[in-house]
Amino acid sequence: MTRTALLCVSLVALQQSSAAQEVSVLLGGVHTEYADSISGDAGTISLRLGGSSARAIGVADASITKFVDGVFVTQGSAYGTLLLTRPNWNGPNLLLAGGLDGNYIEQGSVSGGGSVGPVLGVAHKSLLTTLGASVGFVRTVAESSFVTGTANLKARIGFPAGFSLAAGAVVVTGDTIGYVDGTIELGYDNRRLRSMILGGARTGDLANDPWLQVRVNFMLVPTALLEFAFGSYPKDLVGFEQGTYASAGVRVNLSASARAPYRAPPPPPLSIQYEEVNRVRIVVHYPGSASQLDIAGDWTDWDPLPMQLIAPDLWEVITGLESGIYRYSLIVNGSEWVLPEGVPSEPDGLGGTVGLLVVRRY
Numbered sequence: 001m002t003r004t005a006l007l008c009v010s011l012v013a014l015q016q017s018s019a020a021q022e023v024s025v026l027l028g029g030v031h032t033e034y035a036d037s038i039s040g041d042a043g044t045i046s047l048r049l050g051g052s053s054a055r056a057i058g059v060a061d062a063s064i065t066k067f068v069d070g071v072f073v074t075q076g077s078a079y080g081t082l083l084l085t086r087p088n089w090n091g092p093n094l095l096l097a098g099g100l101d102g103n104y105i106e107q108g109s110v111s112g113g114g115s116v117g118p119v120l121g122v123a124h125k126s127l128l129t130t131l132g133a134s135v136g137f138v139r140t141v142a143e144s145s146f147v148t149g150t151a152n153l154k155a156r157i158g159f160p161a162g163f164s165l166a167a168g169a170v171v172v173t174g175d176t177i178g179y180v181d182g183t184i185e186l187g188y189d190n191r192r193l194r195s196m197i198l199g200g201a202r203t204g205d206l207a208n209d210p211w212l213q214v215r216v217n218f219m220l221v222p223t224a225l226l227e228f229a230f231g232s233y234p235k236d237l238v239g240f241e242q243g244t245y246a247s248a249g250v251r252v253n254l255s256a257s258a259r260a261p262y263r264a265p266p267p268p269p270l271s272i273q274y275e276e277v278n279r280v281r282i283v284v285h286y287p288g289s290a291s292q293l294d295i296a297g298d299w300t301d302w303d304p305l306p307m308q309l310i311a312p313d314l315w316e317v318i319t320g321l322e323s324g325i326y327r328y329s330l331i332v333n334g335s336e337w338v339l340p341e342g343v344p345s346e347p348d349g350l351g352g353t354v355g356l357l358v359v360r361r362y
Contacts, residue, residue: 021255022050022059026227028249030065034233034240038105042067044249055083077101081119095119097132103238111238113138115150125310126158138174141239148174148237158311162190174237179204181234192219198231206235208242223253267314269340272359280321280359284340287313290332297328297357304331326357 026046033039046063058080065073079099085092097119102112117134136148154168164187171180183200194217201210213231220226230246273281284307286293293315294304300319307315327346329337337352339345344356 021052022048022253023255024048024050024251024253026063026249026251028227028247030245030247032243032245032247034243034245038065038067038071038073039243040067040069042073044247048251057081072106074104075102084118093121093123095121097134109141109143111139111141113148113238115148117150125308126312128156128158130154138237140237146175148172156185160309160312162312163188172237177205177237179206193217200234202234206237208235211242217251220250225251225253227251269342270355270357272357274361275318278320278322279318281316281318282307282357283310283314283316284330285314286330286332286340288332288338290315292333294331294334295328296331297326299326304334321357321359323359323361326359327354328357329354 024047026044026048029041029043031041042065044063044065046061048059048061050059051057058078060076060078062076063074065075067073077100080097082096084094084096095118096116098114098116100112100114102110104110113136115134115136117132119130119132121128121130123129130153132150132152134150136150137145138148139145150170150172152168152170154166156164156166158164164185166183166185166187168183168185169180170183172178179202181200181202183198185196185198187196188194196213196215198213199210200212202208209232211232211234214229216226216228218226218228226248227250228248230244232244233240233242235242267283267285269285271283273283275281282295284293284295293307293309295307295317296302296304299321305317305319307317310316327348329339332338339353339355344358345353346356348354
């Protein structure tokens, strides 16, 4: 789950050039029925360190959980992605994704695993498709170890108003075990609320009942979140049986820049991608409630050029432009002339301002 979320954020953040960091602490409680030695009610505290840039995203979590019967469970994980190719919003991108995780049960066993491999992501408008493969290892609760191989395919489409729908399949092989998981996920994300409902089913070895997971993050203030989660886990390669869980807690962000977990910085207000000779793709981030967005400039004789919505709040158009500096403005819903916040501009001589679009071909 965490690896998939990180991968999606990596691809959504391809156009970003700034960096963001997160240092946060979660205090909460959990009730779980997952394994004989880790079940019942418990209190938990965890520390998260995260960072993101235009090409890389990484998150590390460490937690200690104490059950009412006195047993301590320590867990840790670290996941990340690295963009290997030049960022391309509508086209193929190659990434390297990997992760490690481990569990220690007091006076019990050490278990966990890790994996690394390439991922090909293809974005087209609001549709994101990823195809990946990885190799890794697993150490089971019975203290045996073996090599694993994984292949996965996932498609995610974004809708207006912050909704998204995703479906995926994962093929896992290891030692004498092999199975296929299928999942479907419904998400919602706005400035204060992030939620996800995921359902899954398995065929092959380690098959069990279908599982369902629900997660909700609600921002109280920019530096504090309420986190809720409940549902069920499938069996895993480590050796734990299928189980259920429910948890609640408050996450406090200790870094001023962190607003929500896994939240990458917003896209630039306007960016340019160079296509074939004398053609450019203009991508505009306009968070207002626009049903129609046009761009007009001196290269169009100020006639509106329609832009296309490719993702929530992201619009694009491909037009012919040679190297030079152009004056432009946006037209919202066919009537309101505006500029994206933070773009270079100059007075238009009529009491207003126009944007400056710089095209440089080398």
